[in-house]
Amino acid sequence: MNDLVNHRLRHSWSADGGAASLPDRAVRWLGQRIGPVGVDRGSRVDSRRNVPGSAVPEAARAELAALLGDEYVLLDGSQRLDRASGLSYLDLVRARAGAEEVPVPDAVLLPADPEQVQAVLDVCVRHDVGVVPFGGGTSVVGGVAALRGDKAAVVALDLVRLDELVSVDPVSRIAVLQAGVRGPEAERLLAAHGFTLGHVPQSFERATIGGFAATRSAGQASSGYGRFEDMVAGLRLATPKGEWRLGVAPASAAGPDLRHLAVGSEGTLGVITEVALRVRPLPDQRYYEGWVVDGWQAGAAAVRKLAQDHGLADVTRLSDVDETKVSFALNAGWKTTALRAYLAARGIRNPCLLIVGWEGDVGRRRARTRAMLRCADAHRIGPALGQSWLRGRFSGPRQRDTLLDHGVCVETLETATYWSTVDELHDAVRDALTTSLGRAIVMCHVSHAYETGASLYFTVLASRDDADPAGQWQRAKAAASEVITGLGTISHHHAVGVDHAPYLAAEIGTLGVEVLRAAKAAVDPTGILNPGKLLG
């Protein structure tokens, strides 16, 4: 069962609040690259600030308590504060500063099943109370911010108790999971039936099935298993107008595919309570290895070739020159020294790391990928690099906590574009970020590859402007978002939330926004669902 109190440590990632250690040499190296860093700059104020009293009308509270039980209607300030925001850099710096301006939900509701979720919505419609669906709370775009729009009160609808595997159809390979099941628990439940979802985003440990569907998440092995939306066979949603069920067959020509209106709706069109998912047999083999390519453009060309000629591994991840440099610098040691010497001896001046990994039927596919990479002048380094990536695949968030403690502005952003524009977008985003932040490290990797293009994932490290940490990042992000608009998508997998809402119309057109508004008016005429998200 999911842990009910897991939201306590909203300012940090690790369950015990502990962060990964940062060796002194790494701190020194960072300081040389980005300016002042050090442990003395990371002090946290007590973020347990005074939380305003709940504005939920007494009549609504009484109805909700009668429905869910008193213990599942939380009015305590600390519990409400724990569901006030997600895990973006802005969320974290504000939480650490105990920022008074962060809106706090007026109650936290913990329904037990889809029927209770529907009944909660009915109460909230009657009392005109806003509802923010809350999964793992890992949104990095303000998706769970407790905005109230025109409502006097707003509640966080935490789906943590919807934690069951509802059914498995081994013949069709479809499993139905409740929305609050987290990544590891989903895999544990499915493994008991010999299946896997294969959806492993970096937020896997905390994020939920409902959250994955609501945000069109993409896992690290998306080249093999597909994006989360590719796995969704059907959905069950609670809406202010009643329950909505979608998906009856593997494919259909019965009009537009409305599953794709629900997937990615970010809690604005309904609360996802159950998701029917395509599952795959548990792989009996997994194999990961590292390669090096000389230069970003050569690397991107190699990955494009793999994507277009059926050679992609399940995980295919190409780091640019700067990300590779940082990786070498932070993992200094005799193995890295030997690797550098090996690469220099082969005349590789601008090494770019490429991690490839296969699951299940490894042999034949691995041979094909390897042959294609050799043709692209890539150099095989071996399984140790792949295993090291696999071991550290969830360590980024913990390092982020440590970097914050050292006064580092550390954030990521992602986009996707067609192959013909990948280089232009890569350079334009880098330029925008470095122009805005000055002495910053901007690194990038291809995180997901498709026949027609790729997703670019940027990580930024800069010395934090302690006078205005939020403004420093907001200006940089705005500059990057401006150049992304027109060259790629404003989000490949983090979703829209609040942060990307100003850029949505540029991507889908004002008519597109009207279509979404019309859909919302149909299912949520009084606008109680997730005010301020997706549509702004």
Ligand SMILES: Cc1cc2nc3c(=O)[nH]c(=O)nc-3n(C[C@H](O)[C@H](O)[C@H](O)COP(=O)(O)OP(=O)(O)OC[C@H]3O[C@@H](n4cnc5c(N)ncnc54)[C@H](O)[C@@H]3O)c2cc1C
């Ligand atoms: C360190 C870190 C790494 C990340 N790595 C990845 C990655 O590799 N790939 C990736 O795709 N994303 C990644 N993310 C982003 C985030 O984890 C995803 O967006 C994830 O899908 C959110 O799931 P969640 O359960 O935490 O949802 P939440 O953060 O709780 O909610 C996200 C949005 O969905 C809505 N929502 C949640 N549950 C429901 C529901 N049941 N019904 C309707 N609406 C709902 C919320 O209201 C909100 O708008 C990362 C985030 C962090 C902090």
